[in-house]
Amino acid sequence: MGLLDSLFHRRKDKGHAARPAPALQNWQSAVPPKTRRTSPVMNEPSGQIPLAADSVPSRYPVDANTRDLPANLTVDGPMFLVECPRLRSIGDGLSVNGVLAIGGAVARFGASYEQRRIALTKLPERLRVSQSLLLRSCFRLKRLPLDFEIGRSLQIIDCDALEELPRNLRVKGSLTIIGGKSLTALPDNLVVEGDLHLSGSRVTALPRGLRVGGALIIEGRCQIQSIPPDISVGSNVTLRRVRIEALPESWRFTGDLTLRGARKLRALPQRIHVPGNLDLADCTALETLPAGLTVGGNLILRGCTALRALPDGLRIAGRLNLRGCVALTSLGKALNIQNSATNGESSATPASSQTQSRRGSRAVAALDIRDCSALEELPDDLRVAGPIDVAGSAVRDLPKTVAISRLLWRGVLVPPEVVFHPERLDPLRILSEENAEIRRVMLERAGLEAILARAGAKTVDSDTDAGGERRLIHIKRLKHVYLLCRCPSTAREYLLRVPPAMQTCRQAAAWTAGFDDPDKYRPILET
Secondary structure, eight states: OOTTHHHHSOOOOTTOOOOOOOOGGGHHHHSOGGGOOOOOOOBGGGTBOOOOTTOOOOOSOOOTTOOEEOTTOEESSOEEEOSOTTOOEEOTTOEESSOEEEEOOOGGGTOOHHHHOBOOOOOOTTOEESSOEEEESBTTOOBOOTTOEESSOEEEESOTTOOBOOTTOEESSOEEEEOOSSOOOOOTTOEESSOEEEESOOOOBOOTTOEESSOEEEESSOOOOBOOTTOEESSOEEEOSOOOSOOOTTOOOSSOEEOTTOTTOOOOOTTOEESSOEEOTTOTTOOOOOTTOEESSOEEOTTOTTOOBOOTTOEESSOEEOTTOTTOOBOOSSOEEOOOOOOSSSOOOOHHHHHTOOTTOBOOOSEEOTTOTTOOOOOTTOEESSOEEOTTSOOOOOOGGGTTSOEEETTEEEOHHHHHOGGGOOHHHHHHOOOHHHHHHHHHHHOHHHHHHHTTEEEEEEEEETTEEEEEEEETTTTEEEEEEEOTTTOOEEEEEEOTTOOSHHHHHHHHTTOSSGGGOOOSOOO
16 A cells, blocks of 8 residues: 555555544654555556655644644655644645645544545645645635646545636646546646546546646546547546547547447547557447447457447457447458457457367457347458357357357357257267366256256255255266256356265265365355
């Protein structure tokens, strides 16, 4: 945990009982050594702004009863004005050679909500902070001074009265705005040399002339509805659950583009190029993708329920996830999925290792069309460098161009006949399958009860556990005994082979857990 996390986050560290907050001059000795930061590395998106390695908290006598600070005060080191609910004014000309934190509290010391709020109405004129400025729960602060200077980042958290930021504001580090009830717009020509992070903000539009040197992150149900055409972002763009309907045609991307949960988004710019991953998961109003779209990483369209077709000639350097696109009927012509990217929504597996995976092992699909119930066929000129997951789709065969591709059924590598011809599977072959995952998929495809009936199965014992009813089944023709049970977490049914000597479900379950004596098998919680 960063040093300022212990100030600004409501968290209690293990082994430290709640106790009243100490006065600031004794703060250093009160913090356990493991929470002290000795590295100057920045990590603003998570709210951590550590101190310099040689910094120590201010020795200026500030405590919970402090009401006013004098003018022209110079502090050689970071200054924490936290748990100062009576603080009303700070004299002009304050200079801090380090981090300045105003508001908030050391919540792990048991500070109340009132102690974490601060009634300061304005910041001092000619404010100079050599590192970062952090403002939290300054509930009466309406605006920032026009002439203040900060050396690094600016964080504004839960300052509900703040109405505006200074014009032509330039932040040398990152700008983070979390919460706030009165701030609805950012100043035009805003320059942020680091990341710009908005979460739970009521800002409705990004400003004209915005320049962001790092990543743009908008999340937490922000009310952003429009993006200007002259915006510039130097790294990844993340817009989660925003209310925008379209992106500017002139916007150029340099990294990943995430628009997950943008339920009003209807279209993307023509000939858009995304060098990294393009994540459009749960964009439920998106019906088509533009011609000329190129993606340098993974293309994630999971849950785009209105998407009907992909454009012709789509080329994807990573993987393509179409899971749950229930209206999709066509993948377009000349679709090429290279599966060469190593980043994305989950840990990627290189294509070379995927194709060498054993049956029954789990793999990440290069093309995932799970639950695309309207998709009946794949294009004849399809190119896919990796496994294809077809579970829940209407596809009944593979084109010749991908005939040798490995097939997945909900992440499990299985033989082609399991996917396309389950009616041909012999019951004894299924029950003799040693791999439990393949056996489970075979039973799911062919029908568990039908297979057991055709094999002449007999139930010799039954009871219930956390997953529901379980049965001990004997297959006389094979001289096999199985425990049929359901996983409490996934609700999947498993047919587990156990020794022929098993007489009860409890005895069989204990054996699978490594217990020869069922009386010693007493699980507290089964998951």
